[in-house]
Amino acid sequence: MGKASSDEVFTDSQLHEYVKEAFTMTEAEHGNLKDKVQSAEPPVYCLMATVKEAKGILGKDVSGFSDPYCLLTILEDEQENRTRQSRAKPCKSVVKDATSGDKIYQTDIKKQTLNPIWNQTFILEFEDVVGANFHLEMWDKDEEVSLSQKLEDIKSNFNSLRRMIKEAKKEKGTDDFLGNIVLKLQDLHCTEDSWYNLQPRTETYPDRGQCHLNLKFIHKARDGTLSAGRSAYINYCGILQQFVQAYISKQQSSAPWKGALCGEAQTLLELYATQNDLSPFLQDLAKWVAYSKLYQSLEVDSSVLFQQLTSVEYHWHQQQLPYQQYGLCLVAKYRDIFPPTPSATPKLHTLLRILVQICKTQAFQKLNPAHFELHDEVSDAVQDLLEIVNALSRLIGEVQEDIKHNKDVWNRVFVSAVQVDVFTVIYQRFDSLLANEVKETLSLMEGQMEQPLANSLFPVYLCLQAIHKDKAFLQKRGLLELTNFHEGFREALPYWLNQAFSKTQDRVERAVQVDQLQPLQSGSVPIKHSSSAVDLVACIQPICQLSEQLSWPDPEEAFMLMVKLTEDVCRIVVNYCHILKERVRVLSENSDHGSAINMLCVVVNDLEHLRSVLTRLPTQLNWAGLRERTHNVIGESQFHNTLPSQLQQAQSILSREIRSALDTLGKKAATPLMRYLEQELHYMNENLVQENFNSLLTPLWNNSVKILYQVATQHPQQEGLMVFCQRLLYTLQCLEQCFHAEGNGLPLKALHSDEYKTLRAHLTHNSLSSQELVQKFLDRKIKEQNVYSGEKYGAVTLLTSYRWSDQRLRVEVLNAVNLVPMDTNGFSDPFVQLCLEPRHIFPEVEPRCTHIKSCDLNPLFDEAFEFLVSLDQCQAPGACLVVTVLDHDTLKTDDFEGEAFLGLKAIPGVGGGREGNGLSSKPDSPPAQIRLPLMHPKPNEDSILRLLESRKGERDAQAFVKKRRQREKKSQEGI
Numbered sequence: 001m002g003k004a005s006s007d008e009v010f011t012d013s014q015l016h017e018y019v020k021e022a023f024t025m026t027e028a029e030h031g032n033l034k035d036k037v038q039s040a041e042p043p044v045y046c047l048m049a050t051v052k053e054a055k056g057i058l059g060k061d062v063s064g065f066s067d068p069y070c071l072l073t074i075l076e077d078e079q080e081n082r083t084r085q086s087r088a089k090p091c092k093s094v095v096k097d098a099t100s101g102d103k104i105y106q107t108d109i110k111k112q113t114l115n116p117i118w119n120q121t122f123i124l125e126f127e128d129v130v131g132a133n134f135h136l137e138m139w140d141k142d143e144e145v146s147l148s149q150k151l152e153d154i155k156s157n158f159n160s161l162r163r164m165i166k167e168a169k170k171e172k173g174t175d176d177f178l179g180n181i182v183l184k185l186q187d188l189h190c191t192e193d194s195w196y197n198l199q200p201r202t203e204t205y206p207d208r209g210q211c212h213l214n215l216k217f218i219h220k221a222r223d224g225t226l227s228a229g230r231s232a233y234i235n236y237c238g239i240l241q242q243f244v245q246a247y248i249s250k251q252q253s254s255a256p257w258k259g260a261l262c263g264e265a266q267t268l269l270e271l272y273a274t275q276n277d278l279s280p281f282l283q284d285l286a287k288w289v290a291y292s293k294l295y296q297s298l299e300v301d302s303s304v305l306f307q308q309l310t311s312v313e314y315h316w317h318q319q320q321l322p323y324q325q326y327g328l329c330l331v332a333k334y335r336d337i338f339p340p341t342p343s344a345t346p347k348l349h350t351l352l353r354i355l356v357q358i359c360k361t362q363a364f365q366k367l368n369p370a371h372f373e374l375h376d377e378v379s380d381a382v383q384d385l386l387e388i389v390n391a392l393s394r395l396i397g398e399v400q401e402d403i404k405h406n407k408d409v410w411n412r413v414f415v416s417a418v419q420v421d422v423f424t425v426i427y428q429r430f431d432s433l434l435a436n437e438v439k440e441t442l443s444l445m446e447g448q449m450e451q452p453l454a455n456s457l458f459p460v461y462l463c464l465q466a467i468h469k470d471k472a473f474l475q476k477r478g479l480l481e482l483t484n485f486h487e488g489f490r491e492a493l494p495y496w497l498n499q500a501f502s503k504t505q506d507r508v509e510r511a512v513q514v515d516q517l518q519p520l521q522s523g524s525v526p527i528k529h530s531s532s533a534v535d536l537v538a539c540i541q542p543i544c545q546l547s548e549q550l551s552w553p554d555p556e557e558a559f560m561l562m563v564k565l566t567e568d569v570c571r572i573v574v575n576y577c578h579i580l581k582e583r584v585r586v587l588s589e590n591s592d593h594g595s596a597i598n599m600l601c602v603v604v605n606d607l608e609h610l611r612s613v614l615t616r617l618p619t620q621l622n623w624a625g626l627r628e629r630t631h632n633v634i635g636e637s638q639f640h641n642t643l644p645s646q647l648q649q650a651q652s653i654l655s656r657e658i659r660s661a662l663d664t665l666g667k668k669a670a671t672p673l674m675r676y677l678e679q680e681l682h683y684m685n686e687n688l689v690q691e692n693f694n695s696l697l698t699p700l701w702n703n704s705v706k707i708l709y710q711v712a713t714q715h716p717q718q719e720g721l722m723v724f725c726q727r728l729l730y731t732l733q734c735l736e737q738c739f740h741a742e743g744n745g746l747p748l749k750a751l752h753s754d755e756y757k758t759l760r761a762h763l764t765h766n767s768l769s770s771q772e773l774v775q776k777f778l779d780r781k782i783k784e785q786n787v788y789s790g791e792k793y794g795a796v797t798l799l800t801s802y803r804w805s806d807q808r809l810r811v812e813v814l815n816a817v818n819l820v821p822m823d824t825n826g827f828s829d830p831f832v833q834l835c836l837e838p839r840h841i842f843p844e845v846e847p848r849c850t851h852i853k854s855c856d857l858n859p860l861f862d863e864a865f866e867f868l869v870s871l872d873q874c875q876a877p878g879a880c881l882v883v884t885v886l887d888h889d890t891l892k893t894d895d896f897e898g899e900a901f902l903g904l905k906a907i908p909g910v911g912g913g914r915e916g917n918g919l920s921s922k923p924d925s926p927p928a929q930i931r932l933p934l935m936h937p938k939p940n941e942d943s944i945l946r947l948l949e950s951r952k953g954e955r956d957a958q959a960f961v962k963k964r965r966q967r968e969k970k971s972q973e974g975i
Contacts, residue, residue: 003189004267018264022246043219047074047124047134047185048277051107053117056209057138057198060176065112066140068178070211071095072105074124074185077131095137109141114209123220126185134183138198138211140176177201179208183215190274191216219275232276237286240269244294259291340409349413399430399467407473421475430467431480438464438485454495461489465551484553493550493561500546501568504539508572511535512579517587517599533606536576537613540569544620555630559639562626566643569617570650573610577653580606611953614650618643648955697746701739702755708732709759712766721950725766732763770948770957774838775878777944782880782903785935793898793934793972794819794857796832796883800902801927802874802909809836809874809907810927811881812864813850819857820972822887822895827855829888830897834865834881836904840956841876842869852888874904875911885934896970898934906930939968 003009010018020030051070060066073095095104105124110116126132179198192215198208243265248257261269273283406423414422438460464485515532547565552558584603618624627639712728739745768776799812813832822828831852836842845867853859873879881904885897905911908925940946945964948957 003187004270006263006266006270008263008267010264010267015264015268018262019268022243022265024246043222045126045129046218046220047126048121048216048218049124049134049136050121050214051118051136052212052214053115053119054138054198054209054211055115056207057114057116057178058140058208059114060140060178061112063112065114066176066178067109067111067143068113068116068138068140069109070107070118071135071137071139072107072122072124073099073103073135074126075099075133075135076127077133095135098135123218125220129185132185134181134185134188134215136181136211136213138178138180140178142175179211181211181213188215188217190271216274216277218277232272232278233282233286236269236273236276236278236283237290239272240286241290241294243269244290340405345409345413349417399434403427403430403467403470407470424474424476427470427474428478428480434464434467435485451495451499454492455499457489457492458496461492462549493552496546496550497561497564497568500543501572504543504568504572505575507539508532508536508576509579511539512576512583515580515583517584517602519602519605530602530606532576532580533609536572536610540572540613541620543569543572544617547621547626556633558626559630559634562621562623563642563646565621566617566646569621570614570646573614573650574653576610577607614647617647648953697739698750701735701746701751702753704735705732705753705755705759708735709755709762712759712762721766721947722769725763729760729763729767732760765943766947770951770954771838771840773944773948774840774957774960775876777942777948778837778878778880778901780942780944781901782878785901785932786903788933788935791818791933793936794885795931795933796885796900797929797931798883798902799927799929800881800907801925802871802904802907803924804871804909805924807868807870809867809869809904810864811867812927813861814929815858815860815862816885817858819859819885819897821857822897823855825855828857828895828897829854830856830859830885831888832861833884833886835884836867836869837880837882838878839960841873841879845869871910874907879904881907883932896936896967898936899967900932900934902930902932936971936973937964937968938973939971 016030016034019025020027025033049072051072054068057066057068075095075098103124105122107118107120110118124134179200181196181198183196192213195210195212197210200206200208243261244257247261247265251257272278278286403423403426406426411421411423414420468480468483468485511532515530515535517530520531520534543565547558547562550561552561580603584599587599623643630639708728708731712725736751740748740751794817796816797814799814801810802808803810811834813834816830816832819828819830829852832850833847834849835847836845848865848867850861850863853861881902883900883902885899887895887897889895908928942964945961949961951957
């Protein structure tokens, strides 16, 4: 595309013939390559137009100036002909009417000038040079002004009255035509840089000024398969060397080559450089590199090298560049000139070695008497050319990429060649510049933080964090300015947390809105929960990852951050429960009874799946890693009283929701079952004689009891067993009423069979709450204590009474006898611990202990204790005094001597009355002395403990089981 600058013109066949000769190709090889090129994807032809400036243009405004701007486009002959034919009368604008708006390019508007300067570049695409014209139109922008401004202009510019009258007659908002330039593409050279006269549409103002344009034909979207991995600069160097070698080999004389090339070679090189947009500097640099290499193998005149070096000097800001300075300039631009590729890094290494060798020569040392250290010069060259970009995020992104290249590629080259740790130099410089840039930028945002601004700062924080982590690769460690970079983002941190929570909450709500509450059936194993439960796990994953992403350096603030993240996850879980209940209510309104029950079953499964997700939350949030980081600033009790309590609160809410859903499910399922039974039994009663009807009811009842017992004993999950058994017990009671039929069915004696009694006892036992189970366990222990005989582990003697007057329980520990020796010396150091159980009845009462008696198996304590408790508390089921005798150990935990259980109802003053019946006026009962033999629990024998142990979500129950299991481990019954 375009003509060459030389006067000599060559045809395509001449240029092809020259290429074949220069590269010593046969006709077949040339034809094969030509076919490959022609079969490749053709490039996009473009004209790079730079509108530099204009001078002497017309003044169209009242002020005598204009507000000029330019419109640029390329029109084919067909488009231009259609435009001319479609216009009924001459029109000034050609560009606006001839093509679509996306193909028209506009410069900036320059206010009030007759000599505008733009220096703007546009790339215009076209299909073919033949028949295509470049159009540039210059217009004066007409802006609407107020009447007062017009009057002011008239007062100050009365001499321009004629221009004002013309301005007033013109339609408001219409721009004024200043001139145009039309150039045929086929008449242009491959590169044009000229002043062009602005042409008028009419002869009113023939002299409209000039416009300076730079035009260049280039390619875009070239098919790079034939030159994969090679840049246009590298290709230009190779073509140039081949053309020079071909030219020199043709010369008959033995004189050195003077730098001349034939016309075909010059034309081809000019066209290639122009179409690939190679700057004059890169062309001269390529020639200097190519001629320097040829100088080693061919006879090249030294003046050629000098001429090219001079040309390079001219283009490099017209500075004097001796080889040593020129080399340092290349080093300073090593990122651009030597990319981090295996082929380019050896060249950088060679350049550095050449500089080292130059500095070692005697000639250099004589010509440079001043002190010159290449080590320092290389360091300065690398540092001085660091660029600071205006956009903070772009700057940090470029810095991060540059640090990576320095660490992985360039540092090895510099250390090997000149012993310069370039990574440390670059990193420390970047650290200082980034710290200042970040500090200045964030200071502008103080007090003005908003959610969009905070969102844009989040990737900036992550990039800074990644850069700061690279300090681990520094050879010299010192104080870095980015050490506390996180402090500048404190104001944005709450917005990041709020964004994560809001986004997750919205996603969860959308997931529930599209959930049809149908079980997922993927794979061989059916999944019984719905899609929203799966979506919820995916939705909360980003919140769990946020703590790891932030890696907040301050440990105390990191702990508070974890508290907020845990709270957000728990809030999302609780909100999910509420909106899921609303969703099932909406869907069940217009569905049948069976579908409603199925959806409710899915909801229960969703909540159960969610409970398992909460169980894994400490691992996902890495509480263990946080505990290790914060152990010096956050106490153990504060840590465990904060994070686990948040999780347990959410788990308890979830358990209540599950129980509520199961309760609703049981009621909905029991109603149609009872209705069905009533209908069937009513039918049979009417159609069978009484004897046959009664004979039918007995096996039907027995089979129902057996089926319920099988269902009750085969429940797969222990966690929901209590609610499950409560519903089965309710169903059993309903069945009993149905079969008894108020005396018209089976008699109660027939209904209460042994199987029925076993089932009812099992369901009643498993339906009890955890508090009721603890009371039942203590009642068993009291009964066991009452029938226990012998003093295998010793005994303890107490004097007990309850005073009605001041509601105080008095316990006096007299002595202990026949204790088991626990120490190696054959004695023990016993003391007695008194504790009122269960804890949910006596929550405010703390355990009390006697003094320690050293080396004594029959200690005499004679210590009295008083407990402020009400009579109702003492008369509650399971209320007892747990007496524990322990052997004190200084280094290890105290040894277990034995325990005894005293029911509070057996203490004088507790039994025989109720609080509020005038007991305060009665005299107090005298104290009674009682001797309690010590017992040891039998390990893993109690069914109540196993049942309590299965209820993982209940904190108090687990604490009680843990205490009893510890006693069992110390028991000698299992030895």
